[in-house]
Amino acid sequence: MADVSTDRDVITYREAVAEGIAREMRRDPAVVCLGEDIGEAGGVFKTTVGLLKEFGPQRVWDTPISEQAIVGAAMGAAMTGMRPVAEIMFSDFLACCWDYLANEIPKVRYMTGGQVTVPLVVRTANGGGLGFGAQHSQATENWALTVPGLKIAVPATPADVIGMMAAAIRSDDPVVFFEHKGLLASKGAPAPPGHVVELGRAAVVREGVDVTLVGLASMVPVALRAASQLSEEGIDVEVVDLRCLVPLDVATVLASLARTSRLVTVEENPYQGGWGATLVSVVADEGFGLLDAPVRRVAGECVPLPFADALEEQVIPTVDKVVAAVRSLAAY
């Protein structure tokens, strides 16, 4: 498989997934992949194209439709010297193996008094906007946030996919890696060789002084588009790409609020139990003195994801909704 990042000016998010995995597989023979249709088929989302060809069937394993066996086997392999990268095709299907994400993987190190480590990555296609309906469209990153013991990576750009994949696979802790379906075709700058983005480091992707927008994955481009629009009205928005939910980079958010004094979170997951609630509670606790206005959360509506475009647009945050929220805060 060609190192796509060195011979092209831009790569897609989709290509970055395969490239990020391939770089680690070249580095470390303990890295193996397993999942449904990831081999010859290259993945349902074509995010593992080329891996079987380059690394062969001893490194890239097609599995039955058995989410518990996939993640459970990855756990057993991780406890015994491998670094498995397991794919769960749609993040909605995490529910089929939730025991492993909730009860087994995040707890086994702790409940054995530190006797074992579980260096694995569970990758999954997350999020809506593609018209897949209620059971193939959810943004489920907040599910993982409910369980202490999981690291949660949610990249927004191709370079971050590669850099965070490197960090996730090298991590001795379990990492749930959310790849956003709506971003797969997006393009961005390639990652330089050896690119690693440390988990738990948010990025200020646009500087501003009036309002801080904190987003994740596909909500980062939404926030950036809103910021562009608002700049025409004279509102100078800072956009923070959180990149990870655990570790949660509260320090970067508080530093941004020290400049702007106003916070809006932009979340695709539902308002009820969304990650913004956790972030905002820390801000209220530790950064209340920085704020000059109430905090606003623009999040998914608390309904199952509908199918029709006209309905889905009502549920997932849009640029217009973000713009409206920022405007109201800027005027506060």
Add this chain to the structure above:
Amino acid sequence: MEDRDELLALYEQMAVIRRTEKAAHDLFLSGLVKGTTHLAAGHEAIAVGASAALRPDDYVFATYRGHHHAMARGATPEECLAELMQRATGLCGGKGGSMHLTKADAFMLGSYAIVGAHLPMAVGAAWSARLRGTQRLAVAFFGDGATNIGAFHEALNLAAVWKLPVLFVCENNLYMEYTPIADVTAVARPAADRAPAYGIPGEVVDGNDVVAVKEAVSRLARRARAGDGPALLEAETYRHFGHSRADPATYRPAEEVERWLKHDPLDLARGRLVELGVDEATVTAADERARDLVQQAVEAAKNAPPPDPGDALTDVWADGGAAWRT
């Protein structure tokens, strides 16, 4: 088994487990063990016989009824009882408790309290063993109740299609918890009758006969190590205590209890020892050593300190800490 010394050693291991479980029961009733226990008295021959058939570096995964497996793989009664009694010296430093006994440095990789969850893990450990070019096996011990949960079926299928060196050993004690397994299962042998659906051998053995268990596991292990794939063994056995805590198990017919108590794994092994010409005094000496060891373990565990409260915030991450944010 013709080696008298080996059988005597297995007998003594079983006697240690039996007395440890009795001690755990008494400590629970006296309030020194909190939460719950799921005692394995009656199941000793499965853990001890299987363990004797395995290499020291094979991987073992067990259930919340798993004290016998921890001890069969080298955990001491003191380490186990100290864990049950919330002591810093317990196997898991007080973070696990009765249901999570683990001895990872002996490759006993945990006791899991979600029914059936560890079967896929054992499949993964066997996969890893093969990928790393070792000859190691993984063994998952589980109860009859686990045969009706999805993870059991997913694990058997994946192990079969990948032809992995993993053994599935069912401890069929006839009751899933309080309900007879026969009342909730479509086939007579809840584990062994399912194996053919996955194209793997499913055998049945007297799980109270340590020699029979060892021989069966040896045979299936040899096969798996040779690359012939997974196998399933259903070991018939019976709990001497209830399901958990102080359950008196009154749901079991008196006649059935009596019949099984007469088929005690320790009595069976003692009978075999006598047949091999071992004198009564030698067996009694083994019993006395077991009694003394467990008595000392109880005293040591009672006198051990509780965990440092600060340890509540360690061991989440591989760096030893628990930080979830910057």
